[in-house]
Amino acid sequence: MQPIEGNLPSVSLLHAVLAPAGIAVVGASADATKRGYKAMEGLVKGGYRGDIYPVNPKADAILGVKTWPSISAIPGKPTLALLCTPADTVPDLIAECGRRGIKGAVVLASGFSESGVKGAALEARMMANARAHGVRIIGPNTSGLFNLHHNVNLLALENLKPGDIGIVSQSGNMLLSLALEAQHNGQVGFSTYIGPGNQSDIGFNDYLRYLGEDVHTRVATLYVEGFRDGRQFLDVAREVTAMKPVVVYKSGSTEQGQKAASSHTGALAGSYRMTVDLLRQAGVSVVQYSDEILPVAEGLGRLQKSEGKRVAVVADGGGQATIAADRLAEAGLTLATLSRETQLKLEALLLPQASTLNPVDVAGSSDANPSLLAECMAVVAADANVDSVFLVGMFGGYSLRFAESLLGDEMRGAESMIELAHASAKPLVIYSLYAPIKPPALRRLHEAGLPVYASIEHAVRVLAALGERGEYLAKCAVQPAGPPMQASPKGQAMLTNAKEQKRDLLEFEARGLLAEHGIHVPDQRWVQGSDELGEVARHFGEQALAMKVVSRDILHKSDAGGVKLDLAGDAALRDAYQTIMANAKAYDPSARLEGVLVTPMVEKGGEVIIGMLRDPVFGPVLMFGLGGVFVEVWEDVAFRSLPITQADAESMVNQIKAQKVLEGVRGAPAVNKQALVVLLMRISKLVDAYPSIRELDLNPVMAYPDSHPHGYAIVDARIIVEREE
Template sequence: MAPSELVDILSPNSIAIIGASRNPAKRGHRSLRKLLDDGYAGAIYPINPKESEICGVRCLPDLGSLPGPVDLALVCTPAATVVSVIAECAAKGVRGAVVLAGGFAEAGADGSQLQDAMLAAARAGGVRIVGPNTSGMFNTHKACNLVGFSNLLKGSIGLLSQSGNMTLSLVTEAHGNGHVGLSTYLGIGNEADIRFDEYLDYFAGDPNTNVVIAYVEGLKDGRRFLNALRRISPEKPVVIYKSGRTSAGRSSAKSHSGALAGEYAVSEAVLRQAGAILAHRSDEILPMAEALSLLPSLRSRRLAILADGGGHATVAADALSERGLALAPLSEDTRRRLTAELPPAASVINPVDVAGGTDSDPSVFATCAEILLQDPMVDGLLISGLYGGYAVRFSQDLLSAEIDATNLIGAMPRRFGKPIVVHSLYGALQADKRPLPILEVHRAGIPVHSSLETAVRCMQALAECGEMGRAFAALPPQRAQRGAVFEEVLARCRTEGRRVVLEHEGRASLRDFGLDLTPALLAVNEKEAEEAFRRLGTKPVAMKIVSRDILHKTEAGGVKLDIGDVASVRSGFLEIVANVKAAVINPNIAGVLVTPMASKGGVELIVGVVRDASYGPIMMFGLGGVLVELLRDVVFRALPISRNDAFTMLDEIKAKAVLDGVRGGAPVDRDALADFMVSISDLVEAFPEIDELDLNPIHAYPDGLAVSDVRILLTASSIVRSSKQGIET
């Protein structure tokens, strides 16, 4: 990608520190001290009218005294001063400002007004704002540390975070590891000006960053974030930890889709769809990022395990399976070559157990690793056990051989294009106490972990990264043209001031959009119901109330099923109307819909769309029918979806096996189902007036689909009534 317009700000050649201080406890002192200690090569301008110099650097009384434009200002003054400070920055041509102070939008209405005033001053003068309410930023490759962290190791992992404490945790973990280097950190803060997605675009063009970590609590504009994620993730992996996994869904939603669209369930699905590698535990964030920064992604999920004990071999195999990874079947030639290198007790059927064959000669590990990686069925290698500690466990005489083996193994990921991750019993020792072989494993560019589960999670991340790259080959469809029938329906809804699209209108709209739906006829009295029954010519039929006031028809007694004769049609019509009038005060009844009953068999599914406040329109797919909210076996994607997205949704529900037929039954028509889902995506993309859509149940058969119920709810803003009535809510 082209360099971001934020480069001058986030990789600055000149910095003004507004509120520079002699007090070592204050940020205006610590930041200046760190810039000097770390050897920042750019110009530094401390601003303090009461001091002539701080830390040996001449102070300026105000921003107006700057000799010229400055790339970045670090604002260390209280919130009440910030508006005037930003106005001075604008007057002097300062390109960007890091505003540390809190007390803005996060503090309530008064703070929001202050934030708006700050933003107005910034935009009037072209100043970009990091924050406010941010812990700051650093750029290790520029020696620009405006946070005050010590012992930062220069590296290739970028960091975005909405939490200063999470940042401190990750930086501390990186320091404790001793081998994980960071490139640039950006504290998101209130995101008043520079948005999350703009920071991602910066990292996409940053030559010093090849992996990004993002700690996300909430997104102001999830749609923009997803688009930026799609731009960066094909080239640079993005590891995201999304907090708030236990938040409840929106109970006020009027559809199954809305009721089931809990915040985290949606976030996880759409972030993964856009290319994110999701971390679910805080202690796996940095290991995953390290592996992705050092190693090639997996071409498949087929791995080999090389262990020096049966216990570790078995535990490793279990951990791989639990993470959806597979043991590669080894070729006869691979097994023959391993047998020639190892003692008779060794197991050469994956997982490979060297059975003491390396105790006196660690170089055998390198030989076996090479043999395994040469097997075309093996796309990655997990080493588990004592490796990296043979000189400690057995004899210092093995030190040289273990280091030589490590150097050979360290070159193999690049040589074969296949990743290697090491699980070692000695991996947990502190860097200054580790035996030299473990240090050499790290230095060779091979991730080492004392936790076998963490090592396997890293392999899973490498597999996900490879799969993401292949999935992006299938681009989302182009936005479809608006359908004429639905345009007419919208006009009618506006005239009548209703958000509810009646079912016969929704069905007609879907058919006009190219979707094959079973016929349905609207009857306004029992005589028309009889005529509809005769015209359909199929038995039995279903009868359903059509009313703007009734979304859940069954609960109101507005549904009759398996009606097979004229007399039952007449009585069914009258009973449905009576039930509805008893359940709802003065309902607006458009009529009763008569439609053929769905054929027996098939699988009941649901396809729905809900408009998420952050991510925009979201499609839901899963098991449908009356138990949909009880079973909650559903998955989500952001619109528009591609055909590949649709197929992955089919495979992600827990009950996916039922789609392939159970107890000898035929599988459903997956192609028809995927095409149907893409068409619904096209419809909702074409009509942003659609707020919620439910098609439930959809009966999926081996030779097609049948939609039994259609519900469409429009956005309140799209239903403009007369000036007296305003907008229906």
């Protein structure tokens, strides 16, 4: 069983706020339907060991605790205030908290920036008072918080078990759902819960850092509707995931991308898919379905990681073994190839009809002795080809299904599994169809820290998360990105000139900037008049040529009739030039036409796209995927936050679903993936060297096999310049 990796050094200011020495409940009430009563109930019944200061000028005591007429009248030194009062009272109460020395305030009220202009002004006044008096704000519009290891339960939820799962959720109902699910599970417990609300002051990145530092938290779990500072969150996530797992459920998976965009990259970014890619790049385990949140959090909290994605399945039924194999393949896991030595050991344990391949099907061998399953698990766990072990079937239910006398064998099997889990670094994950009724052997496993699941799908998602985390941690230990790229005087002047003229780079300029920094682009000639075409024809000789209009005002050249292909000779170039100019003027009479660009036709290859944009939430983001005219239809793309490492670049190339396009279809040779990795790395450094590049679009880029001298050819290049609108 995996030990926890560790905790971050404590630097968060939230420790004193979330583990307060004293709590003021402002708006405490004797009315059981009010939040001010429920909070008091949670603290009193929950055994909070600090001082409780109910603030209510109309009561003498609430739940046996003396009340105080105001915050200023409180005699002790509370660290935290819970404000259960209307929104319009909050700004002045925050100032009063600050004067009283209270460090943090939980603001339950709604009616702030989420409600419109008037609420936003109220929130601004609240924050001005908070900053002036040194008070940190949780909320407003928050569901509250609890810290079970310090008996702080401001939600008054019952039957919460202290444990190692920390939760931050923008949905109070999602927290309630997880709490009820944990009660049904019986073994899952929580450390801290926080509802971030409007995040006027403290945001997701602050809460994640706190959970990373908290000694009681083994896994941080977040339900996120949207980030305010995604870039900073990713930075914190990289720190925390190096120490402990982080699980995120991001809502909004069906949201539309940006409605209007100036490039293919802009149209595809800003999406749920991009957010998921960036979170995974930072080591976060992203779950797709809400019912996976708690199972994955439990599995990662208890088991931490797997060294890889090779799984050995031990099953007592062929049907469920097949289902498990299907789900493992869909999740990107592989069935481990068991060594001949392992198979011989299994043959010695099992009946002749058993299968000793993977999945291992014991085929009735365990009917009279369920502990045999534990022996099989130990055998496959010892195989060097195996990273994790998955038990599938009815373990725990043999004594119920066959004979009560088998209970002793099942309990001995459970103890053997526990010993194996503690002795091995390889995770053991168990699915049992008897899990919902919690028979004794399964209760014993769960109590000892082995996760037991009632769903093959949940168990497989846990195995996938363990493998992903192991691979991520291994990548963290490898190569840096190398020295940065330095901006050149020529490139800087080009971008400055475009910015001053309030335009983007013309295509020949964009290609020139790429070439300036070692990125191969085909030869080109910018033609401003037909009298230059003779020299262009002589320069290129017999090569087939492409001609494209050059205009800052025409974004999609093909739509304007501004592209002609397979041209050869002076006459063909002149005819194409006249046609393109006429088409462009007809398409947009006001467009500024700055000539044409002539380049050699490139040979066919695998069409990919490479793009970059500076996302308002996550900062600079790189995109790679299947390119061409249908890029926005297929949407087969991968995103990474910049700068990237080589491992990031390699994972982008390997992530796209259309791998057959890169690996060669219908006799076509495989493309040079390493050349694409190098190109992605150079684009990452180029963007870092030139902060005024707002968007970059290379589409299509032709990808070629190893025999090609460069491995790729950039057919079309667009660079959008950052400027004041």
